[in-house]
Amino acid sequence: MNQKIRIGINGYGNLGRGVESALKQNKDMELVAIFSRRDPESVETLDPSTKVLHISEAEKYKDEIDVMILCGGSATDLPEQGPRFAKLFNTIDSFDTHAKIPEYFSAVDEGAKSGNKTSIISVGWDPGMFSMNRLLGEAVLPEGETYTFWGKGLSQGHSDAIRRVEGVKAGVQYTIPIEEAVNRVRRGENPELSTREKHLRECFVVTEDGADKEKIEHEIKTMPNYFADYDTTVNFISEEELNKNHSKMLHGGFVIRSGITGENTNQIVEYSLKLDSNPEFTSSILVTYARAAYKMNQDGQTGAKTVFDVPLGHLSPKSPEQLRKELL
Amino acid sequence: MNQKIRIGINGYGNLGRGVESALKQNKDMELVAIFSRRDPESVETLDPSTKVLHISEAEKYKDEIDVMILCGGSATDLPEQGPRFAKLFNTIDSFDTHAKIPEYFSAVDEGAKSGNKTSIISVGWDPGMFSMNRLLGEAVLPEGETYTFWGKGLSQGHSDAIRRVEGVKAGVQYTIPIEEAVNRVRRGENPELSTREKHLRECFVVTEDGADKEKIEHEIKTMPNYFADYDTTVNFISEEELNKNHSKMLHGGFVIRSGITGENTNQIVEYSLKLDSNPEFTSSILVTYARAAYKMNQDGQTGAKTVFDVPLGHLSPKSPEQLRKELL
Numbered sequence: 022m023n024q025k026i027r028i029g030i031n032g033y034g035n036l037g038r039g040v041e042s043a044l045k046q047n048k049d050m051e052l053v054a055i056f057s058r059r060d061p062e063s064v065e066t067l068d069p070s071t072k073v074l075h076i077s078e079a080e081k082y083k084d085e086i087d088v089m090i091l092c093g094g095s096a097t098d099l100p101e102q103g104p105r106f107a108k109l110f111n112t113i114d115s116f117d118t119h120a121k122i123p124e125y126f127s128a129v130d131e132g133a134k135s136g137n138k139t140s141i142i143s144v145g146w147d148p149g150m151f152s153m154n155r156l157l158g159e160a161v162l163p164e165g166e167t168y169t170f171w172g173k174g175l176s177q178g179h180s181d182a183i184r185r186v187e188g189v190k191a192g193v194q195y196t197i198p199i200e201e202a203v204n205r206v207r208r209g210e211n212p213e214l215s216t217r218e219k220h221l222r223e224c225f226v227v228t229e230d231g232a233d234k235e236k237i238e239h240e241i242k243t244m245p246n247y248f249a250d251y252d253t254t255v256n257f258i259s260e261e262e263l264n265k266n267h268s269k270m271l272h273g274g275f276v277i278r279s280g281i282t283g284e285n286t287n288q289i290v291e292y293s294l295k296l297d298s299n300p301e302f303t304s305s306i307l308v309t310y311a312r313a314a315y316k317m318n319q320d321g322q323t324g325a326k327t328v329f330d331v332p333l334g335h336l337s338p339k340s341p342e343q344l345r346k347e348l349l
Numbered sequence: 350m351n352q353k354i355r356i357g358i359n360g361y362g363n364l365g366r367g368v369e370s371a372l373k374q375n376k377d378m379e380l381v382a383i384f385s386r387r388d389p390e391s392v393e394t395l396d397p398s399t400k401v402l403h404i405s406e407a408e409k410y411k412d413e414i415d416v417m418i419l420c421g422g423s424a425t426d427l428p429e430q431g432p433r434f435a436k437l438f439n440t441i442d443s444f445d446t447h448a449k450i451p452e453y454f455s456a457v458d459e460g461a462k463s464g465n466k467t468s469i470i471s472v473g474w475d476p477g478m479f480s481m482n483r484l485l486g487e488a489v490l491p492e493g494e495t496y497t498f499w500g501k502g503l504s505q506g507h508s509d510a511i512r513r514v515e516g517v518k519a520g521v522q523y524t525i526p527i528e529e530a531v532n533r534v535r536r537g538e539n540p541e542l543s544t545r546e547k548h549l550r551e552c553f554v555v556t557e558d559g560a561d562k563e564k565i566e567h568e569i570k571t572m573p574n575y576f577a578d579y580d581t582t583v584n585f586i587s588e589e590e591l592n593k594n595h596s597k598m599l600h601g602g603f604v605i606r607s608g609i610t611g612e613n614t615n616q617i618v619e620y621s622l623k624l625d626s627n628p629e630f631t632s633s634i635l636v637t638y639a640r641a642a643y644k645m646n647q648d649g650q651t652g653a654k655t656v657f658d659v660p661l662g663h664l665s666p667k668s669p670e671q672l673r674k675e676l677l
Contacts, residue, residue: 329662
């Protein structure tokens with residue numbers, strides 16, 4: 022057997038933990054170490070034998086690690102870490118601030134090229150698998166519409182927004198696609214849908230003792246960007262109920278391309294996900310693309326890449342011959 | 350604007366007609382000519398201004414055509430034409446005899462390499478889009494099962510088989526996925542399903558005058574490979590009804606990957622197609638991959654390729670910058 026692909030994990034939250042777990046399912050890879058900003062002694066890994074090091078040690082592992090999977094957040098971690106690590110390692114990240122992707126791509130590209138490394142950015146399911154399906158949909162059916170629906174799923178950003186409201190102790194928010202809209206799209210009607218017509222937002226909120234629930238509900242429902250453009254429901258529940266029924270990070274969604282070929286012939290393509298764990302699925306994708314980054318770097322394809330640049334065969338541990346025989 | 354990609358079509362049946370139609374939806378391509386084994390004068394094209402030439406003239410268009418889309422059948426046309434045309438043109442084909450793909454790949458690879466051309470074989474939805482989703486599914490979720498269901502759709506091969514039965518004047522066959530099986534897969538049960546448990550076969554048959562219907566029904570239902578392993582229903586109908594209700598070449602199906610990550614967390618990925626016209630959809634895919642073959646050849650990536658070798662960005666007329674900005 023060939024030597025295994027040596028992986029490092031930078032950042033150990035839900036995503037980093039998911040990567041540690043996913044690596045155990047991929048026999049052609051091995052985890053060298055997790056790097057964290059925290060005191061390494063305080064980091065509790067899924068597998069107690071996993072090595073944890075302080076992030077300041079990462080550079081020393083330049084020749085010990087083939088691909089570093091960056092599991093930090095898009096707001097502050099990746100804009101700084103992405104370009105810096107790209108000089109030292111092949112990297113994978115899940116940068117998902119859509120508007121800043123072009124700028125982030127340039128910064129990582131410069132870093133990766135200077136170090137002769139390959140960095141695949143914005144990997145995951147959206148951006149990621151959903152982006153690939155948006156591209157495929159419009160390439161194959163140029164006359165048509167693409168629809169992306171998210172959910173039913175727990176949105177981390179919206180849950181955080183709820184928790185910032187005064188008097189809120191804890192809470193979660195579910196994004197729910199509106200069935201009637203989805204059905205119209207699936208029937209090939211190609212409707213124009215407003216934001217409000219596509220998704221509902223459902224909140225489950227635990228309040229501090231004596232909080233003004235009416236005020237909280239009003240404040241959530243009118244919050245700009247997050248809730249004001251949607252039909253939002255707010256349910257007040259106990260802390261016990263929240264912990265019991267709302268602790269799973271389930272998510273999902275679908276990308277539908279509805280197009281016309283020839284003489285008004287409807288063609289509908291749908292890609293859908295039903296995930297019990299959003300971070301674990303994203304992590305599994307990151308690990309798969311680590312394999313591709315390694316292969317592309319061996320082929321001399323350096324610089325920043327996205328899921329659009331990766332031949333799918335590079336994602337599999339199987340040889341091209343085996344793929345043609347077994348999966349084509 | 351850049352020069353358009355110059356396309357040739359070889360073979361003008363349903364698939365060739367679909368390619369002619371799909372090219373009109375892609376502004377970065379132009380159709381140079383259709384090549385046919387028939388007398389060119391006898392070929393009625395969708396657009397009367399389309400140039401039709403005898404296949405023996407093809408070689409003369411070596412420098413006039415960037416990509417030749419081969420629209421012949423897998424049984425006898427492509428095994429001969431694929432390797433031969435690959436020496437002269439970048440080519441796309443929809444070779445779909447699964448068992449013979451490795452052998453066909455080698456023959457085309459040799460031709461393409463000798464002519465410094467790029468040939469993408471086995472393009473379409475299965476093999477093709479479904480293959481890509483089978484690969485993605487098992488790469489991202491290594492612990493799980495992949496299920497491919499076809500239909501509801503008209504199967505050309507099975508319809509042909511019916512029509513070979515003595516006393517049958519005309520007929521069509523629909524492949525129908527069994528809903529209970531699909532639902533079990535979608536629920537994440539990862540069932541083991543026999544051939545009979547996955548699909549039904551429904552036949553609509555027009556008989557010759559005085560034919561023995563009981564005998565025909567028996568002969569269809571017990572036909573090895575085609576029907577014997579399935580629950581098959583045979584409906585006898587009039588020729589009028591056949592023409593009225595069964596002339597659309599609708600098809601579809603789905604690829605479902607049902608996997609586990611972490612602590613028994615179910616993750617379900619589904620790719621599904623609902624097609625009013627099977628050949629037109631396949632043709633649209635062929636045209637999209639013609640763009641990729643052209644780009645890969647310009648990059649110096651010669652030889653035979655499959656959908657597993659093509660970076661998705663090559664399928665779009667948009668630039669990498671535009672794709673990152675608009676679709677990621």
